Amino acid sequence: MTSYAVAVGGFVALILLMLVRIPIGFAMGIVGVVGFGMIVGLAPAMQLLAQVPLTVVTDYTLSIIPMFILMGVFASRSGLSGELFAAARAWVGHIPGGLALASLFSCAGFAAINGSSIATAATMTRVALPEMEKANYNSGLATGVIAAGGTLGIMIPPSAALALYGIITEQDISKLFMAGVLPGLLGVLLYGLAIRIIAAYRPESMPAEPPVPLRERLASLKDIWAVLILFVFVIGGIYGGFFTVTEASGVGAVGTWFIGMVRRRLDLRKTMTCLVEALQTTAAIFAIIIGAMIFGYFLTITQTTQNINAWLVALPIGAYGILFLIILMYLILGALMDEIAIALLTLPIVFPVIVGLGFDPIWFGVIFVMVCTIGMIAPPVGMNVFVINSIAPHVSLGRIYKGVAPFIAVDLFRLAILVAFPIISLLIPNSM
Amino acid sequence: MERFRRTIEVVSALFFGLVAVITLAAATSRVTFSLGLPDAYEFACLAQGIAILWGISIATYDGKHVTVDLLYEKLSRRGRAWMDIVAALVTAIFLGLLAWMTMLRGIESLSSGLTTNELRIPIGPFWILGGAGLVAASLLGAVRVFNLVAEARK
Numbered sequence: 029m030t031s032y033a034v035a036v037g038g039f040v041a042l043i044l045l046m047l048v049r050i051p052i053g054f055a056m057g058i059v060g061v062v063g064f065g066m067i068v069g070l071a072p073a074m075q076l077l078a079q080v081p082l083t084v085v086t087d088y089t090l091s092i093i094p095m096f097i098l099m100g101v102f103a104s105r106s107g108l109s110g111e112l113f114a115a116a117r118a119w120v121g122h123i124p125g126g127l128a129l130a131s132l133f134s135c136a137g138f139a140a141i142n143g144s145s146i147a148t149a150a151t152m153t154r155v156a157l158p159e160m161e162k163a164n165y166n167s168g169l170a171t172g173v174i175a176a177g178g179t180l181g182i183m184i185p186p187s188a189a190l191a192l193y194g195i196i197t198e199q200d201i202s203k204l205f206m207a208g209v210l211p212g213l214l215g216v217l218l219y220g221l222a223i224r225i226i227a228a229y230r231p232e233s234m235p236a237e238p239p240v241p242l243r244e245r246l247a248s249l250k251d252i253w254a255v256l257i258l259f260v261f262v263i264g265g266i267y268g269g270f271f272t273v274t275e276a277s278g279v280g281a282v283g284t285w286f287i288g289m290v291r292r293r294l295d296l297r298k299t300m301t302c303l304v305e306a307l308q309t310t311a312a313i314f315a316i317i318i319g320a321m322i323f324g325y326f327l328t329i330t331q332t333t334q335n336i337n338a339w340l341v342a343l344p345i346g347a348y349g350i351l352f353l354i355i356l357m358y359l360i361l362g363a364l365m366d367e368i369a370i371a372l373l374t375l376p377i378v379f380p381v382i383v384g385l386g387f388d389p390i391w392f393g394v395i396f397v398m399v400c401t402i403g404m405i406a407p408p409v410g411m412n413v414f415v416i417n418s419i420a421p422h423v424s425l426g427r428i429y430k431g432v433a434p435f436i437a438v439d440l441f442r443l444a445i446l447v448a449f450p451i452i453s454l455l456i457p458n459s460m
Numbered sequence: 461m462e463r464f465r466r467t468i469e470v471v472s473a474l475f476f477g478l479v480a481v482i483t484l485a486a487a488t489s490r491v492t493f494s495l496g497l498p499d500a501y502e503f504a505c506l507a508q509g510i511a512i513l514w515g516i517s518i519a520t521y522d523g524k525h526v527t528v529d530l531l532y533e534k535l536s537r538r539g540r541a542w543m544d545i546v547a548a549l550v551t552a553i554f555l556g557l558l559a560w561m562t563m564l565r566g567i568e569s570l571s572s573g574l575t576t577n578e579l580r581i582p583i584g585p586f587w588i589l590g591g592a593g594l595v596a597a598s599l600l601g602a603v604r605v606f607n608l609v610a611e612a613r614k
Contacts, residue, residue: 045550046527046528047528047530047531048531048543048546048547049527049528049529049531049532049543049544049547050527050546050547050550050551051525051526051527051547051551052525052526052527052528053525053526054525054550054551054554054555057554057558058550058554061557074557074561075561077557077558077560077561077562078561078562078564078565079565081513081558081562081594082509082562082565082566082587082590082591085508085509085512085513085590086505086506086508086509086590087505088501088504088505088508091479091483091504091505091508094476094479094508094512095479095480095483098476098480270487270491271487271491274483275483275486275487277483278479278480278482278483278484278487278504279483279484279487279488281480282480282481282483282484285480299477300470300473303473303474303476303477304469304470304473304518306476307472307473307476307511307512307515307518308515308518308519308522308524310476310511310512310515311512311515311516311518311519311524312519312524312525312526313526314512314515314516315516315519315525315526316526364528364530365528366526368526369526408530409528409529409530
């Protein structure tokens with residue numbers, strides 16, 4: 029059998045295995061090892077199984093992912109998200125759509141101390157959804173705002189997705205983090221505008237609250253010191269040259285735990301719960317990374333990467349035409365698969381094409397994450413939507429998807445802006 | 461079984477926490493005293509490896525791995541039960557192979573005398589401890605298959 033036939037067969041087998049609900053990481057691992065074995069032989073294929081898991085799980089660079097996840101879990105269990113929401117509510121709750129805006133702003137604030145979209149959405153669902161429902165918000169729109177706001181978690185630094193992109197493509201993670209700042213803030217601005225427009229046209233779906241006196245508003249700000257300290261500590265530590273990004277993730281996790289303990293929000297039992305929760309998420313992610321690494325050897329041996337690369341570059345549609353095709357592929361994949369699996373599966377193929385076409389690799393990191401954020405909320409497999417539904421099962425999936433639809437439109441607009449104006453992503457990293 | 465699962469969970473969580481503590485200690489000592497902790501980097505890596513490989517066993521038993529549910533959602537209750545069994549069985553077999561090869565590599569590293577850079581502590585036992593996590597994962601994966609079959613028969 030030719031390498032080409034094995035490669036095609038491998039992709040078909042991968043899709044079939046994933047469709048019968050074999051975990052994505054293991055499906056990639058199985059196809060990778062069988063395909064590699066068919067071309068090179070059984071013994072070398074088995075060697076992959078011996079080497080890859082230990083190499084991946086003991087990779088210090090990758091510890092940035094579990095540590096930022098742990099930091100997010102500690103922050104969530106310490107009630108930091110609740111304080112952010114209370115402060116934002118005091119300031120904007122009185123305007124139509126105010127609670128939705130408060131949810132959005134607290135999502136953005138929480139994203140600044142947490143690198144995960146799912147963690148942001150899950151945390152804010154527990155904090156903000158009950159309050160919005162109490163205020164007679166349309167539950168679809170309320171969950172839609174949280175699902176969309178949650179995606180800010182992987183754009184605003186620290187971001188596990190940008191870190192993973194940096195690791196796979198060997199780009200400077202600290203530059204990638206800075207590249208995510210303005211696109212993240214643009215997201216806040218555009219989502220905010222969407223909320224105001226919806227509130228203007230459908231005021232009954234997002235009623236305003238009574239205004240809060242200025243003294244109480246100012247008082248609400250004193251509760252968010254912990255978030256500010258953590259953000260300055262972690263991000264300032266990286267850019268002040270005190271820590272590497274990997275160190276900052278570990279230091280941030282312990283710092284968040286310490287603040288939680290000092291404020292008596294965490295105890296040893298809750299600490300253990302946080303560790304277990306973060307470890308389960310980490311283990312699921314690393315299972316994907318292990319599988320993707322094995323699958324990567326299969327792609328290399330079949331020269332799939334080079335073949336797809338050559339085919340794409342030869343298309344007579346120009347650099348932006350190819351970029352459009354790649355973004356379209358990511359939009360489709362993003363609606364079907366987890367963003368980590370997509371990154372590990374596709375970036376080794378797509379990244380050389382992007383660089384070969386002359387696009388900036390840091391900018392493409394932002395575009396990649398931006399497309400992933402759309403995948404997190406788009407049907408049929410919007411992870412944020414699923415997470416919200418699992419926490420608030422009384423709001424159906426269909427209702428959440430309906431509520432998130434305006435924000436998907438906003439995200440497509442933001443994607444177009446970021447593609448058209450790379451300076452938005454590159455302004456801060458280029459001035460470093 | 462639940463006690464066994466809980467023990468794995470606690471031990472792997474402690475190793476996970478250890479990664480954060482070692483990272484903090486190494487960074488603080490470097491920034492504050494310009495001192496590097498010997499082998500801190502390698503111990504953090506090894507603790508991370510052990511935590512994750514044992515963590516995979518818990519994620520497998522609890523069915524917490526990331527899956528594509530497109531087809532699954534369209535199936536009847538019976539269809540879903542059978543799909544769960546097939547997926548769990550394939551997962552357990554793959555994890556068994558992975559565990560076997562990882563343990564072999566751990567045993568090889570014992571005889572090759574691989575050590576950490578500074579303190580010269582043998583790495584092999586740590587790798588075997590990690591590999592044991594994958595053995596636990598395949599066993600817990602098999603238990604999951606039996607549980608799912610038992611549930612489907614009800």
